[in-house]
Amino acid sequence: MSVENTNQWEPKIIVFACNWCTYAAADLAGLNRLEYPAEVRIIRTPCSGRMDPMFVLRAFNRGADGVLLSG
Amino acid sequence: MVAVAQHPNIELITYAEVTAVNGYIGNFTVTIKKKAKYVDWDVCTGCGTCEEKCPTKKLKNEFDLGLGQRTAIHKLFPQAVPGKPYIDAENCLKLTKDKCGICEKICPTEAIRFNDRDEYITEEIGAIVIATGYDLFPWEKAYGEYGYGKYPDVITSLQFERLVSSGGPTGGKIKRPSDNKEPQSVAFIKCVGSRDDAKGKSYCSRACCMYTAKHAFQVKEKMPDSEAYVFYMDVRTAGKNYEEFYQRSVNAGARYIRGRVSKIYPRGDKLVLKSEDTLLGRPIEVEADLVVLATAMVPSEGAEELAKTIGFSTDKDGFYQEAHPKLQPVDTFAAGVYLAGCCQGPKDIPDTVAQASAAAVKVCGVFSKAELPTEPMVSEVNTEKCSGCGFCVPICPYKAISLEEIQERGHHGTITRKAARINSSLCQGCGACVPACRTQALNLKGYTDEQLVAEVDALCL
Amino acid sequence: MKKRVGVFVCDCGTNIASVVDTEKVAEAARKIPGVIFATTYKYMCSDPGQELIRNSIREHELEQVVIASCSPRMHEPTFRKAVEAGGINGYLFEMINIREQDSWVHRNRSQATGKAIDLVRMAVSKVLRNTPLQISSIPITKKALVIGGGIAGMQAALDIADAGYPVVLVEKEASIGGKMAQLDKTFPTMDCAA
Numbered sequence: 189m190s191v192e193n194t195n196q197w198e199p200k201i202i203v204f205a206c207n208w209c210t211y212a213a214a215d216l217a218g219l220n221r222l223e224y225p226a227e228v229r230i231i232r233t234p235c236s237g238r239m240d241p242m243f244v245l246r247a248f249n250r251g252a253d254g255v256l257l258s259g
Numbered sequence: 260m261v262a263v264a265q266h267p268n269i270e271l272i273t274y275a276e277v278t279a280v281n282g283y284i285g286n287f288t289v290t291i292k293k294k295a296k297y298v299d300w301d302v303c304t305g306c307g308t309c310e311e312k313c314p315t316k317k318l319k320n321e322f323d324l325g326l327g328q329r330t331a332i333h334k335l336f337p338q339a340v341p342g343k344p345y346i347d348a349e350n351c352l353k354l355t356k357d358k359c360g361i362c363e364k365i366c367p368t369e370a371i372r373f374n375d376r377d378e379y380i381t382e383e384i385g386a387i388v389i390a391t392g393y394d395l396f397p398w399e400k401a402y403g404e405y406g407y408g409k410y411p412d413v414i415t416s417l418q419f420e421r422l423v424s425s426g427g428p429t430g431g432k433i434k435r436p437s438d439n440k441e442p443q444s445v446a447f448i449k450c451v452g453s454r455d456d457a458k459g460k461s462y463c464s465r466a467c468c469m470y471t472a473k474h475a476f477q478v479k480e481k482m483p484d485s486e487a488y489v490f491y492m493d494v495r496t497a498g499k500n501y502e503e504f505y506q507r508s509v510n511a512g513a514r515y516i517r518g519r520v521s522k523i524y525p526r527g528d529k530l531v532l533k534s535e536d537t538l539l540g541r542p543i544e545v546e547a548d549l550v551v552l553a554t555a556m557v558p559s560e561g562a563e564e565l566a567k568t569i570g571f572s573t574d575k576d577g578f579y580q581e582a583h584p585k586l587q588p589v590d591t592f593a594a595g596v597y598l599a600g601c602c603q604g605p606k607d608i609p610d611t612v613a614q615a616s617a618a619a620v621k622v623c624g625v626f627s628k629a630e631l632p633t634e635p636m637v638s639e640v641n642t643e644k645c646s647g648c649g650f651c652v653p654i655c656p657y658k659a660i661s662l663e664e665i666q667e668r669g670h671h672g673t674i675t676r677k678a679a680r681i682n683s684s685l686c687q688g689c690g691a692c693v694p695a696c697r698t699q700a701l702n703l704k705g706y707t708d709e710q711l712v713a714e715v716d717a718l719c720l
Numbered sequence: 721m722k723k724r725v726g727v728f729v730c731d732c733g734t735n736i737a738s739v740v741d742t743e744k745v746a747e748a749a750r751k752i753p754g755v756i757f758a759t760t761y762k763y764m765c766s767d768p769g770q771e772l773i774r775n776s777i778r779e780h781e782l783e784q785v786v787i788a789s790c791s792p793r794m795h796e797p798t799f800r801k802a803v804e805a806g807g808i809n810g811y812l813f814e815m816i817n818i819r820e821q822d823s824w825v826h827r828n829r830s831q832a833t834g835k836a837i838d839l840v841r842m843a844v845s846k847v848l849r850n851t852p853l854q855i856s857s858i859p860i861t862k863k864a865l866v867i868g869g870g871i872a873g874m875q876a877a878l879d880i881a882d883a884g885y886p887v888v889l890v891e892k893e894a895s896i897g898g899k900m901a902q903l904d905k906t907f908p909t910m911d912c913a914a
Binding site: 260274388473710 | 811838839841842844845846848849850851853854855856857858859860861862863864865866867868869870871872873874875876877878879880881882883884885886887888889890891892893894895896897898899900901902903904905906907908910
């Protein structure tokens with residue numbers, strides 16, 4: 189984890205976001221300055237159809253605390 | 260209409276259907292079936308003599324929705340474009356029983372062709388606009404309380420349009436179908452089939468509030484002494500000058516009653532409508548001579564097959580699915596195929612015209628380029644790994660994958676087997692095929708398994 | 721392909737820099753294996769910003785580029801062109817979003833900076849696995865098909881035809897006009913429908 193000076197444990201969430209909806213929505217959240225925990229990390233996918241269960245297992249395997257697929 | 264027929268850039272093919280669409284944006288091959296008309300339109304002048312002399316005169320006129328009559332050889336309506344007649348093969352004496360043939364004898368230009376057959380032509384096309392419109396919800400099958408269609412004086416709004424139209428069967432005089440009398444009171448029922456989960460469709464058909472306001476206004480305008488009742492759930496007038504138009508109708512004397520009509524039954528030569536006035540909170544009974552149902556719009560017959568032919572999807576109600584409800588309202592998931600009008604969802608004329616112009620701009624946008632660049636982030640097949648199972652073919656929403664025969668060198672000479680092939684012009688790079696591939700023969704360029712796994716690893720560790 | 725990644729971190733004026741310590745991100749980027757150059761700039765999308773990218777590619781013989789700035793939904797095409805102008809394939813480039821999805825949604829400076837560093841690491845990891853891709857082109861038959869001759873089909877056909885392109889209008893009935901031709905007057909203007 190590269191976050192410094194964090195005393196509090198925060199779960200690491202990996203988000204797989206479809207470029208056309210969820211990724212755009214995350215941009216919209218930014219435009220509206222909606223705050224959410226910084227430990228959320230977004231990976232852009234061309235479409236949720238691209239998702240392979242392997243990616244989810246891989247994320248858990250490597251220490252992700254949660255995975256969100258959204259599209 | 261005439262402007263379309265006269266435009267030098269428009270080739271009009273009527274009485275025809277699109278039966279096959281192959282290819283992709285910029286390069287479609289379209290097969291069109293020209294149905295047999297039994298009249299050579301190149302020769303016919305549209306003089307109308309055949310219609311006058313045709314002995315089969317008492318056929319239901321579909322254009323007037325059964326309110327008028329027509330002959331077997333006929334123009335769709337007097338102002339038809341092109342203004343040429345065709346023969347209704349099912350009812351023509353010559354074509355069914357080999358009798359008559361009068362039209363052939365009297366036609367001054369010898370345009371009748373009893374041996375005409377359906378003809379198939381193909382066209383090379385770069386982009387497609389679909390504007391197949393709507394049909395009316397078959398209320399006769401669903402609404403027993405309105406008589407299942409057994410009362411002749413319960414009609415649809417579209418039939419009412421024919422009654423008020425000067426080109427219609429009554430020359431624009433409002434007469435009720437049962438006895439041709441001028442109705443003293445006309446009742447309109449809105450949302451028949453619309454906003455009715457139980458018997459009809461869940462959606463609002465959008466145009467009905469306004470055309471019913473127009474109809475009520477026309478009743479008061481043409482017959483000032485008559486009554487116009489409008490039974491409604493809500494009055495929705497979201498549009499420029501729409502609310503004003505509705506108020507004009509109310510000011511002209513249209514009586515709006517908030518409530519659903521629960522029953523229509525005859526009393527003498529009148530029809531009784533039972534309802535509740537929900538604003539007063541009490542039952543109400545209205546006697547009317549004519550009842551007009553604002554029937555829901557549904558996708559036109561054959562819309563679903565056309566979607567399958569071209570290769571894009573329909574929504575839960577059978578309307579064509581736009582690529583994005585807000586940002587791509589005229590695009591479909593098939594590149595180069597655009598939507599206009601009610602085939603995409605119920606709408607009124609201003610919205611339809613706006614969407615049609617938007618679709619036209621999309622087409623012109625495609626045509627404005629010398630060549631179309633293709634997105635390089637598309638799927639690719641490793642033919643060596645592909646087992647030819649074909650599992651990916653139905654997964655692809657863009658019909659971009661096909662199974663093709665390939666030849667390989669084996670131990671005992673050349674082997675012919677099947678393998679997936681990607682048409683990179685059709686592929687939109689969604690990658691849905693990749694996880695579906697059991698042998699990992701497919702990968703999406705720019706978003707390969709390796710790349711995505713590398714991203715996961717970099718974030719997690 | 722050699723691993724010579726250049727990382728460009730954009731301040732976006734204060735949009736990014738007020739929350740994310742961009743200098744720290746660049747500094748951390750330099751330590752990622754494969755990265756040989758990293759820098760920040762006030763507005764990466766501006767002319768001088770793009771020039772910085774082009775010059776750095778040549779000067780440091782970069783093979784891959786990562787740009788940390790706004791949403792790729794906005795400026796990915798811009799930067800892809802800039803990278804190509806610098807002399808490398810536009811697909812040997814990755815862009816990450818440290819504005820809409822970082823500085824605009826988080827307030828804690830160290831957390832936001834940490835997230836930006838993570839995202840840079842992710843993009844570097846991906847870009848090292850990118851391959852050059854080529855855009856090809858296909859010819860266009862400049863002729864349109866309109867299916868349906870009602871008001872929608874007629875309007876679309878006329879607009880396309882007026883723009884100078886040939887149109888084939890197919891109608892299933894023997895006449896065009898559709899439902900529109902069956903209507904009497906139409907609201908709100910009460911024009912005739914024909």
